[in-house]
Amino acid sequence: MSVLILIPARMASTRLPGKPLADIGGKPMIVRVAERAALAGVGRVVVATDSAAILDAVRGDGLEAVLTQASHQSGSDRIHEALRALDPDGAVDTVINVQGDLPTLEPETIRATVAPLDDPAVDIATPCVEIVRDEERDNPNVVKLVGSPVSAGRLRALYFTRARAPWGEGPHYHHIGLYAYRRSALERFVALGPSPLERREKLEQLRALEAGMRIDGVIVEAVPLGVDTADDLERARAAYPLRS
Numbered sequence: 486m487s488v489l490i491l492i493p494a495r496m497a498s499t500r501l502p503g504k505p506l507a508d509i510g511g512k513p514m515i516v517r518v519a520e521r522a523a524l525a526g527v528g529r530v531v532v533a534t535d536s537a538a539i540l541d542a543v544r545g546d547g548l549e550a551v552l553t554q555a556s557h558q559s560g561s562d563r564i565h566e567a568l569r570a571l572d573p574d575g576a577v578d579t580v581i582n583v584q585g586d587l588p589t590l591e592p593e594t595i596r597a598t599v600a601p602l603d604d605p606a607v608d609i610a611t612p613c614v615e616i617v618r619d620e621e622r623d624n625p626n627v628v629k630l631v632g633s634p635v636s637a638g639r640l641r642a643l644y645f646t647r648a649r650a651p652w653g654e655g656p657h658y659h660h661i662g663l664y665a666y667r668r669s670a671l672e673r674f675v676a677l678g679p680s681p682l683e684r685r686e687k688l689e690q691l692r693a694l695e696a697g698m699r700i701d702g703v704i705v706e707a708v709p710l711g712v713d714t715a716d717d718l719e720r721a722r723a724a725y726p727l728r729s
Contacts, residue, residue, distance in 0.1 A: 488528030488599065489577045491567050492518055493553075493560035494585035496536045500714055505539050507718055509588050510725040514712060515539055516546045517588040517725070522581075523548075525595035532585070533567035559689060560584065565675045568668070580671050582664045588721050590663070590709040598665045601639060601701040608670035608698040611690070612705045613640070613658040622649045622657050628688060630660040630702045642700040645688050659708055664690070670698060 494515050498504040505515040512520075515532055522530045532543045535555040543550035551570055557563040564582050571577075579602060581595060594612050601610035613630040621627045625647035632640030644650065645660055666674070673696070680692040693700055712718050 487577045488579045488581060489568065489572065490522045490525070490528055490530045490581045490583055490595070491564040492522060492530070492532045492583045492585045493557075493563040493567075494532055494534045494536070494539050495555075495557075495563075496539065501712070501718065504712065504718075505534075505536070505585055506542055507712070509718075509722055512546065513539075513542045514588050514718075514721070515585050516543060516548065518583065518585050518590065519543060519546075519548045521588070521590045521592060522583050522595060525592040527596055527599055528579075528581070531567065531571060533563050535563075561671070561675055561689065565671060568671070575668070578668050580666045580668055582666065584662050584711070586712040587663075587709040588712065589724055591705075591707050594661070594663065594705045594707065594709070597703050597705050598663055601703055602665055602667060604701070606699055607701045608667055609674075609690075609693055609700045610665040611642070611700060611702055612661045612663055613702045614661065614705055614708045616657045616659050621659065628660040628662075630658045632658070632702050635701065638704045640702040640704070642690075642694065642702050644694065645686070645690050647686060647688070658702065658704070660690075660702070661705070661708060662711075673698070 494505045506513045509517050532550040533553050540550045551567050553563050553566045598610050598612050601607045631644040631650050632642045635641050680695040682691040712721050
């Protein structure tokens with residue numbers, strides 16, 4: 486497969502202004518994320534942004550970035566524009582969307598996420614981690630992947646929710662917001678527009694399920710730290726010397 490890793494990044498953050506450029510271990514967070522993605526070794530890595538400041542910071546560190554429109558409502562729309570600009574001839578067949586606020590993302594997680602696309606029936610692949618802390622099962626900020634096992638370490642996603650699900654005894658899985666798309670699946674996804682369950686749960690991936698697309702979840706070991714608040718940023722700074 487020809488793989489392109491795209492990292493959408495924008496400056497508009499109400500809880501943590503200027504988040505992509507926040508310093509972590511002497512470099513902007515968006516640069517740290519791009520470095521982690523490059524270590525996966527699966528394909529070209531490009532930051533897609535609406536900000537000249539982010540563009541300059543990424544390029545200043547010797548990494549790739551492309552400027553996109555400021556009007557995009559989602560990261561998926563932003564990476565779709567970037568894909569068309571970077572690969573107008575359609576040579577890339579797999580696109581990985583990596584969130585720009587995951588500075589502790591394990592490269593192994595990115596590599597694992599690509600594997601389900603070896604199955605031609607799979608449109609989109611995404612990672613998940615088994616929940617071990619009981620309080621996270623009812624935490625609406627911990628998105629759950631509800632799936633049916635198809636092989637060891639892999640689930641076919643049936644639903645994503647902020648509620649505890651499924652009911653009864655057995656494991657629950659914390660969904661990690663990273664996606665590997667077939668190019669055709671990404672193009673179909675962005676053309677669909679928001680769906681009813683997507684709006685209700687505020688989970689973009691439900692759009693694909695409602696349209697009958699297949700998403701497979703691959704079970705990985707580590708949940709990356711998502712930086713949404715100043716406290717998250719301090720935790721990332723504290724953890725980062727172990728990963729640099």
